[in-house]
Amino acid sequence: MLTKSQARLFFIIGTVLCAGTFLFLTVDTLLKVPTQTRSANLTPAVERGKEIWDKNNCMGCHTILGEGAYYAPELTKVYERRGPEWIRVFIKDPQAMFPGERKMVKYNFTDDQxxxxIAYFKWIGEIDLNGFPPKPSLASGVTVPTGTTAKITPPEKYNQICVACHALEGRGGNVGPALDGVGTRRDAAYLDRWLSDPAAIKPGTAMPKLPLTDAERKDLVNFLSALK
Ligand code: HEC
Ligand code: HEC
Structure with missing residues (x-):
């Protein structure tokens, strides 16, 4: 049996220890927030982007950081997934990219907006979320069946980006030309130059310069060259 003073001591030590631990963990968490959220990158553009996001009720259809509605794709990692050029063209005229599919509102935003x-998406995408959202990506896109004798699987980037503007065997967008048989029209060197910078070949073209690594571009060139 504890005496009264032992019980008091037990209570006091227990309380101090637990409160101390609680305070330590709270402070530790608060100290980690700025690095995890990359708060140094919170520019005025990011804040304006967040305001646009709130005012236009994008969350009525989308989720970001897992919050919102489940009608449209989760957008936390959209910057990494699609790249800024793609997002710009898409937001200008969403329905042109996905004709006849679910529809995203056309907002008539200015280029600055x-x-x-895009700045807001970039910032959100850089937050350290301990691996959220889990892979495989929720928006892996359309997979293009290849009915030709030799089945060719499109590289991941094709389904993430190209399919929004180009059709193959009748599936995909129609902002750009269908890519069936593009390997007979264009050689690998041309395709490589085209994907590196379309406007360098054709000034004013509606195909944006897309964020592709050298390896991704090479995979795409091999894939396109095989479309005969
Ligand atoms: C009425 C529902 C709706 C609202 C509101 C909406 N969207 Fe969308 N959004 C969609 C749908 C549906 C898609 C899927 C693409 C499609 O099929 O058109 C989409 C796709 C997107 C994509 C491309 C995602 C991807 O990886 O393919 C972006 C970026 C986007 N929306 C941004 C926004 C922003 C920013 C707002 C607010 C200003 C917004 N959306 C408001 C329905 C909506
Ligand atoms: C935002 C829409 C858009 C996206 C995304 C897009 N393209 Fe294009 N693409 C176009 C348009 C528009 C043209 C026609 C350009 C012109 O003639 O000025 C084009 C042309 C092309 C051509 C030339 C075709 C020909 O017959 O000469 C190839 C090849 C091509 N795109 C491949 C790709 C690949 C691969 C991707 C993905 C990495 C991609 N495109 C993503 C819009 C897009």
């Missing part, structure tokens, strides 16, 4: 939204 779209830049702010």
């Amino acid at each position: 779209i830049s702010d939204i």
Whole structure:
């Protein structure tokens, strides 16, 4: 049996230890927030983008950081997934990219507003979320069946980006030309130059310069060259 003073001591030590631990963990968490959220990158453009996001109720259809509605794709990692050029073209005229599919509202934002939204997506995408959202990506896109004798699987980037503007065997967007048989029209060197910078070949073209690594571009060139 504890005496009264032992019980008091037990209570006091227990309380101090637990409160101390609680305070330590709270402070530790608060100290980690700025690095995890990369708060140094919170530019005025990011803030304006967030305001546009709130005012236009994008969450009525989308989720970001897992919050919102489940009608449209989760957008936390959209910057990494699609890249800024793609997002810009998409927001300008969403329905042109996905004709006849679910529809995203056409907002008639100005170029500056779209830049702010993109800045906001970039910042959100850089938050350290301990692996959220889990892979495989929720928006892996359309998979293009290849009915030709030799089945060719499109590289991941094709389904993430190209399919929004180009059709193959009748599936995909129609902002750009269908890519069936592009390997007979264009050689690998041309395709490589085209994907590196379309405007360098054709000034004013509607195909944006897309964020592709050298390896991704090479895979795409091999894939396109095989479309005969
Ligand atoms: C009425 C529902 C709706 C609202 C509101 C909406 N979207 Fe969308 N959004 C969609 C749908 C549906 C898609 C899927 C693409 C499609 O099929 O058109 C989409 C796709 C997107 C994509 C491309 C995602 C991807 O990886 O393919 C972006 C970026 C985007 N929306 C941004 C926004 C922003 C920013 C707002 C607010 C200003 C917004 N959306 C408001 C329905 C909506
Ligand atoms: C935002 C829409 C858009 C996206 C995304 C897009 N393209 Fe294009 N693409 C176009 C348009 C528009 C053209 C026609 C350009 C012109 O003639 O000015 C084009 C042309 C092309 C051509 C030339 C075709 C020909 O017959 O000469 C190839 C090849 C091509 N795109 C491949 C790709 C690949 C691969 C991707 C993905 C990495 C991609 N595109 C993503 C819009 C897009």
